[in-house]
Amino acid sequence: MKIVINLIRNLLGYIIIALDLVTRGAKKKRPPEQQQEVSDELKHFALYQFAACPFCTKTRRAMYKLNLPIEKRNAPEGSKHRQELLEGGGKVKVPCLRIEKEGTVEWMYESSEIIRYLEKRFA
Numbered sequence: 001m002k003i004v005i006n007l008i009r010n011l012l013g014y015i016i017i018a019l020d021l022v023t024r025g026a027k028k029k030r031p032p033e034q035q036q037e038v039s040d041e042l043k044h045f046a047l048y049q050f051a052a053c054p055f056c057t058k059t060r061r062a063m064y065k066l067n068l069p070i071e072k073r074n075a076p077e078g079s080k081h082r083q084e085l086l087e088g089g090g091k092v093k094v095p096c097l098r099i100e101k102e103g104t105v106e107w108m109y110e111s112s113e114i115i116r117y118l119e120k121r122f123a
């Protein structure tokens with residue numbers, strides 16, 4: 001039964017990914033130097049995610065629209081990224097944005113909060 005539920009969940013997840021791909025439109029354009037600055041800043045960011053998670057798709061969509069090349073780290077069962085997420089953030093829940101600044105690390109959960117933060121900082 002669990003297999004069937006996971007299958008349906010993944011199928012829906014991939015349908016949402018496909019819908020996102022065809023409706024996402026254009027990404028934000030910045031002058032090259034400004035985009036380079038943003039990209040450099042984003043080297044301290046990583047998004048822990050599952051490929052077919054709808055909350056992750058929503059977050060990736062916002063990242064795409066804001067033109068934010070943030071490293072994505074898949075965290076399936078048994079992966080080292082899942083272990084990092086558990087040990088660093090305290091729970092396995094995605095999406096989670098890892099933000100490193102001045103030697104400290106923040107683990108931000110909740111897609112809406114992550115998107116709000118990125119929009120405020122990079123829009």
Ligand SMILES: N[C@@H](CCC(=O)N[C@@H](CS)C(=O)NCC(=O)O)C(=O)O
Pocket residue numbers: 050053054055092093094095109110111112
């Ligand atoms: N309210 C959260 C929901 C996130 C959520 O439910 N994520 C699921 C995946 S779609 C999860 O991480 N579940 C834990 C697990 O599957 O181990 C958000 O908007 O980010």
